[in-house]
Amino acid sequence: MDSWVDGRPADALSLKDRGLAYGDGLFETIAVKAGKPLLLERHLQRLAEGCRRLGIAADHGLVRRELLAYGAALGEGVLKLILTRGDSQRGYAVSADAQPRRILQGSPPPTYPEAYQQHGIGLFPCTTRLSEQPLLAGLKHLNRLEQVLARAEWQGGEQAEGLMLDTSGRVIEGVFSNLFLVRAGVLRTADLSRCGVAGVMRAQLLEEAQALAIPVDISDISLEQFRQADEVFLCNSVYGVWPVRAFADLSWSVGPLTRKLQGIARVLLEV
Amino acid sequence: MDSWVDGRPADALSLKDRGLAYGDGLFETIAVKAGKPLLLERHLQRLAEGCRRLGIAADHGLVRRELLAYGAALGEGVLKLILTRGDSQRGYAVSADAQPRRILQGSPPPTYPEAYQQHGIGLFPCTTRLSEQPLLAGLKHLNRLEQVLARAEWQGGEQAEGLMLDTSGRVIEGVFSNLFLVRAGVLRTADLSRCGVAGVMRAQLLEEAQALAIPVDISDISLEQFRQADEVFLCNSVYGVWPVRAFADLSWSVGPLTRKLQGIARVLLEV
Numbered sequence: 001m002d003s004w005v006d007g008r009p010a011d012a013l014s015l016k017d018r019g020l021a022y023g024d025g026l027f028e029t030i031a032v033k034a035g036k037p038l039l040l041e042r043h044l045q046r047l048a049e050g051c052r053r054l055g056i057a058a059d060h061g062l063v064r065r066e067l068l069a070y071g072a073a074l075g076e077g078v079l080k081l082i083l084t085r086g087d088s089q090r091g092y093a094v095s096a097d098a099q100p101r102r103i104l105q106g107s108p109p110p111t112y113p114e115a116y117q118q119h120g121i122g123l124f125p126c127t128t129r130l131s132e133q134p135l136l137a138g139l140k141h142l143n144r145l146e147q148v149l150a151r152a153e154w155q156g157g158e159q160a161e162g163l164m165l166d167t168s169g170r171v172i173e174g175v176f177s178n179l180f181l182v183r184a185g186v187l188r189t190a191d192l193s194r195c196g197v198a199g200v201m202r203a204q205l206l207e208e209a210q211a212l213a214i215p216v217d218i219s220d221i222s223l224e225q226f227r228q229a230d231e232v233f234l235c236n237s238v239y240g241v242w243p244v245r246a247f248a249d250l251s252w253s254v255g256p257l258t259r260k261l262q263g264i265a266r267v268l269l270e271v
Numbered sequence: 272m273d274s275w276v277d278g279r280p281a282d283a284l285s286l287k288d289r290g291l292a293y294g295d296g297l298f299e300t301i302a303v304k305a306g307k308p309l310l311l312e313r314h315l316q317r318l319a320e321g322c323r324r325l326g327i328a329a330d331h332g333l334v335r336r337e338l339l340a341y342g343a344a345l346g347e348g349v350l351k352l353i354l355t356r357g358d359s360q361r362g363y364a365v366s367a368d369a370q371p372r373r374i375l376q377g378s379p380p381p382t383y384p385e386a387y388q389q390h391g392i393g394l395f396p397c398t399t400r401l402s403e404q405p406l407l408a409g410l411k412h413l414n415r416l417e418q419v420l421a422r423a424e425w426q427g428g429e430q431a432e433g434l435m436l437d438t439s440g441r442v443i444e445g446v447f448s449n450l451f452l453v454r455a456g457v458l459r460t461a462d463l464s465r466c467g468v469a470g471v472m473r474a475q476l477l478e479e480a481q482a483l484a485i486p487v488d489i490s491d492i493s494l495e496q497f498r499q500a501d502e503v504f505l506c507n508s509v510y511g512v513w514p515v516r517a518f519a520d521l522s523w524s525v526g527p528l529t530r531k532l533q534g535i536a537r538v539l540l541e542v
Contacts, residue, residue: 003286012283013291015274015374020284020353022415023294029361054416055423078361082291085419090300090349090378092415092422092446103286107361132438133402135420143414144293144363145325148356149406151363152326167403175363 001074001106007066017101019084022092023142025101026050028200030067030079031238032106034271037071037079039237040064042200047083050139051100056085058100066102074106078238082142112239116160117262120245120254121234124159126150126175129167130195138198150175161234163226163247166195171221177236178202181229182257186215188225201235201265208264214257231255233262240265272345272377278337288372290355293363294413296372297321299471301338301350302509303377305542308342308350310508311335313471318354321410322371327356329371337373345377349509353413383510387431388533391516391525392505395430397421397446400438401466409469421446432505434497434518437466442492448507449473452500453528457486459496472506472536479535485528502526504533511536 002009018024028043037043044064051058063083071079082103088095128150136143150162161174172190173179178199180189187209192198209216226232232244232252241262243254273280289295299314308314315335322329334354342350353374359366399421407414421433432445443461444450449470451460458480463469480487497503503515503523512533514525 005286011286013286013288015276015282015284015376017284017291018419020288020291020355020374021298021413022419023413024416024419027292054420080361084291090351090381092418094419094423103291105286110361128406129404131402131404131407133400133417135399136402136416141416142292142294143416145295145407145412145414146404147363148289148293148295148365149325152365 003106004066004070004102004104006102013103014087016087016089017084018086018088018098019082019101019142021088023144025056025082025084025142026054027083027140027142028081029238030071030081031269032071032074032077032079033269035072035075036271037067038269038271039200039204040067042203043237046140046198046200047081050141051083053135053139054085054141055094056083056100058083063102066104070104070106077106077108078110080105080107084142110238112160116242117240120243120252121160122158123174123234123244123247124154124162125248126153126162126164128153128164130164130172131167132194134194137195138192140197147175160242165223169223171223171226172196174234177234177242180205180233180235181221181226182231182255183225183229186217187257188217188219188221190221191219199235200237201240204268205235205261205265208261231258233258235265240269274377275337275341275373275375277373284374285358287358287360288355289357289359289369290353290372290413292359294415296327296353296355296413297325298354298411298413299352300509301342301352302540303342303345303348303350304540306343306346307542308338309540310471310475311338313474314508317411317469317471318352321412322354324406324410325356325412326365327354327371329354334373337375341375341377348377348379349381351376351378355413381509383431387513388511391514391523392431393429394445394505394515394518395425395433396519397424397433397435399424399435401435401443402438403465405465408466409463411468418446431513436494440494442494442497443467445505448505448513451476451504451506452492452497453502453526454496454500457488458528459488459490459492461492462490470506471508472511475539476506476532476536479532502529504529506536511540
């Protein structure tokens with residue numbers, strides 16, 4: 001399907017766009033089923049939070065309408081929204097008249113092997129670390145060189161994702177997923193106040209777990225704590241939940257809490 | 272003057288470009304006088320180092336030829352080169368067939384007040400810190416949200432630049448300049464192995480100072496050491512050298528070593 005720029009079909013972007021010049025913008029990657037963008041309110045909520053923190057004055061009603069219209073036209077697949085601060089002249093300073101730009105791109109549903117869901121994935125130990133920047137932590141912004149470098153560390157299908165630590169050695173997330181572990185019945189995920197992307201599926205699963213009275217702990221996770229986990233899984237808003245079955249010298253079988261949350265995620269990603 | 276994309280006049284960019292999606296690329300901002308890109312070899316050297324570290328397989332001979340041709344056509348002004356990893360499909364992984372893309376943009380010579388050179392500038396104390404990422408430190412890459420946030424901290428002409436510390440509180444650089452200070456006859460600039468941009472003018476001035484037998488110290492600089500400096504100045508490859516005359520409660524007069532290096536920079540930015 002054609003991409004849209006500011007609501008109109010387009011395949012090209014102004015060279016003055018600050019998304020290109022500085023990565024000055026945000027994005028959302030949204031599953032679409034039967035013409036509906038899934039988990040839309042959470043995506044919009046994170047986008048709005050990103051705009052607030054970066055000082056981008058977007059028209060969120062317009063963004064929502066465009067997402068709904070594009071999703072309806074796409075039907076099924078993945079919708080990527082890039083929202084940039086718009087054009088600028090030379091230099092970092094923001095022009096008073098900069099108009100945020102919406103770029104919508106559609107792609108077919110991803111074709112991950114069913115085994116990833118069923119039996120779990122191998123997780124590659126990335127050496128690329130996440131730098132600590134509280135001003136950007138949690139946001140899905142366009143400065144993604146760390147993820148590019150991390151993803152380039154491994155090739156081939158043995159591992160479907162990579163584990164990223166921060167520069168202090170804490171366990172944070174996957175390259176394109178959030179990470180959960182289970183230890184003694186407690187569901188744990190990393191505190192994302194210094195780095196990482198606060199994923200939409202992560203937020204949703206945390207809420208579901210609390211509704212199920214599953215104890216939840218959001219705090220720093222050491223590599224040793226990760227290694228001692230009873231269950232490990234990854235999630236994002238496109239594929240749902242992938243159990244982790246192998247990491248370096250470790251292996252896990254798919255645990256009961258992972259299966260329970262995977263089932264919930266599957267329902268969330270249906271219409 | 273028209274921009275060029277991959278050697279041809281163009282005003283738009285493929286929406287699939289990884290420069291937009293992830294800030295996956297590098298840039299150089301080059302002064303042009305009498306049709307010549309100035310300090311060209313140093314710019315090309317930093318670009319090549321960036322490509323090596325990011326794994327971007329650019330044709331550096333082609334980049335050089337395009338810079339020379341564009342500079343000749345521009346005549347006088349500022350030439351900005353953006354080199355991205357090229358197009359990609361969805362996801363961080365790099366396609367084997369990705370072709371790096373060259374984007375050249377020209378703008379008129381900047382119109383900074385002559386007083387900046389003559390009497391020095393006010394330096395704004397930015398609260399935005401630079402995160403520490405050795406894999407990206409020194410490179411002029413496209414992930415520049417920290418600079419965007421820092422530059423948005425002040426408005427108006429009282430301050431022409433802002434001072435950025437790293438997240439550990441070390442004094443690093445300006446938002447679009449490198450920083451030098453002089454203390455007891457020694458020329459100091461920050462070690463850039465954790466963050467910062469290794470500027471072309473910084474490298475050139477360090478070499479010039481060494482040729483003049485001026486003692487040089489490249490190491491971590493604390494805020495206290497910065498405050499006790501005898502002279503402070505900023506530099507980049509477009510404006511040359513700006514003395515710093517004011518920062519928070521401090522003020523400096525323009526010192527002799529600053530003036531000497533400013534004169535050298537001025538000559539370098541003439542033809």
